[in-house]
Amino acid sequence: MKISTKGRYALRMMLDLAQNDTGGYIALRDISARQNVSVKYLEQIVTLLSRAGYLKSVRGSQGGYKLSRKPAEYRVGDILRVTEGKLVPVACLEGDTVDCERAEECITLPFWQGLQEVIENYVDKTTLADLLDRERKSDPCSLK
Amino acid sequence: MKISTKGRYALRMMLDLAQNDTGGYIALRDISARQNVSVKYLEQIVTLLSRAGYLKSVRGSQGGYKLSRKPAEYRVGDILRVTEGKLVPVACLEGDTVDCERAEECITLPFWQGLQEVIENYVDKTTLADLLDRERKSDPCSLK
DNA sequence: GGAAGTGTTTACTTTTTTGGTTGACAGACA
DNA sequence: TGTCTGTCAACCAAAAAAGTAAACACTTCC
Numbered sequence: 051m052k053i054s055t056k057g058r059y060a061l062r063m064m065l066d067l068a069q070n071d072t073g074g075y076i077a078l079r080d081i082s083a084r085q086n087v088s089v090k091y092l093e094q095i096v097t098l099l100s101r102a103g104y105l106k107s108v109r110g111s112q113g114g115y116k117l118s119r120k121p122a123e124y125r126v127g128d129i130l131r132v133t134e135g136k137l138v139p140v141a142c143l144e145g146d147t148v149d150c151e152r153a154e155e156c157i158t159l160p161f162w163q164g165l166q167e168v169i170e171n172y173v174d175k176t177t178l179a180d181l182l183d184r185e186r187k188s189d190p191c192s193l194k
Numbered sequence: 195m196k197i198s199t200k201g202r203y204a205l206r207m208m209l210d211l212a213q214n215d216t217g218g219y220i221a222l223r224d225i226s227a228r229q230n231v232s233v234k235y236l237e238q239i240v241t242l243l244s245r246a247g248y249l250k251s252v253r254g255s256q257g258g259y260k261l262s263r264k265p266a267e268y269r270v271g272d273i274l275r276v277t278e279g280k281l282v283p284v285a286c287l288e289g290d291t292v293d294c295e296r297a298e299e300c301i302t303l304p305f306w307q308g309l310q311e312v313i314e315n316y317v318d319k320t321t322l323a324d325l326l327d328r329e330r331k332s333d334p335c336s337l338k
Numbered sequence: 339g340g341a342a343g344t345g346t347t348t349a350c351t352t353t354t355t356t357g358g359t360t361g362a363c364a365g366a367c368a
Numbered sequence: 369t370g371t372c373t374g375t376c377a378a379c380c381a382a383a384a385a386a387g388t389a390a391a392c393a394c395t396t397c398c
Binding site: 051182 | 195196197198201202205206209270278281282283284285301302304305306308309312313315316317320325326328
Binding site: 219221237240241244251252253255256257258259 | 342343344345346347
């Protein structure tokens with residue numbers, strides 16, 4: 051029940067790009083130094099984000115990456131889904147339709163669906179800007 | 195971001211024991227046949243539940259397992275924690291204190307802590323009896 | 339009291355996922 | 369042209385997940 055490093059690094063990288071935004075493009079080398087993750091591993095992750103349209107990239111000298119939108123316009127859930135795949139707690143919820151012949155009588159299925167809902171609900175109501183502000187939004191679900 | 199088969203099978207096994215409760219002990223062979231999981235694999239899982247005090251076991255002929263409490267007295271979260279370990283989305287939340295030297299300035303930490311809260315909150319408010327009743331409890335977090 | 343049924347414990351194997359590394363290549367700019 | 373960057377594809381090792389196997393111990397029943 052863990053988010054992999056890909057997802058965690060992706061989030062940190064997006065935040066890094068936001069925090070160090072000067073209008074220009076930022077090289078992976080710099081992000082790597084700040085975040086303490088190898089350039090080559092960041093490459094894999096940044097490629098996913100870039101292909102999803104979340105980043106703009108420029109090659110060559112003075113090249114690099116930058117956010118293609120404002121921080122408030124990125125939901126953390128979207129970033130995680132790009133790198134982690136669907137945020138489902140069990141494999142049978144992976145597809146669009148439930149992929150299991152015992153789905154009909156499966157007594158645990160509604161439970162897992164409910165878990166997925168609370169997870170997606172949480173990650174989708176948080177944006178990069180929220181994390182940058184560091185002011186945790188009031189969260190009815192996390193209260194007693 | 196997945197619950198492993200151990201956790202899922204554990205939940206199904208507990209429900210199976212509840213549904214087929216006749217007062218006596220139920221052999222793994224029977225559970226295996228119903229749930230379509232090998233006896234040998236179930237053994238590993240049932241041992242964890244047994245050691246946690248969630249099941250009573252008897253050896254020998256006519257032996258087997260049974261629930262040691264009523265279904266309403268098992269929180270699904272507890273069952274998952276026995277088999278999955280702590281239900282944390284990132285490793286640094288594993289211990290009692292945050293295990294990371296950059297914890298202080300880590301901008302993503304509160305986000306992960308919040309995610310853990312909504313997950314634990316959900317799994318701990320569901321009991322085996324709830325699943326057996328199949329009536330999903332009203333859940334403010336899962337509503338639009 | 340012995341045999342069969344069942345749980346207990348430990349160890350091992352296989353498969354999949356994670357977390358990378360390596361190297362060749364291509365566009366940009368000086 | 370040469371260097372700095374991103375792009376792409378292949379490869380690899382360690383760890384975790386998932387499942388198997390075997391030896392053993394206790395109980396019940398005949």
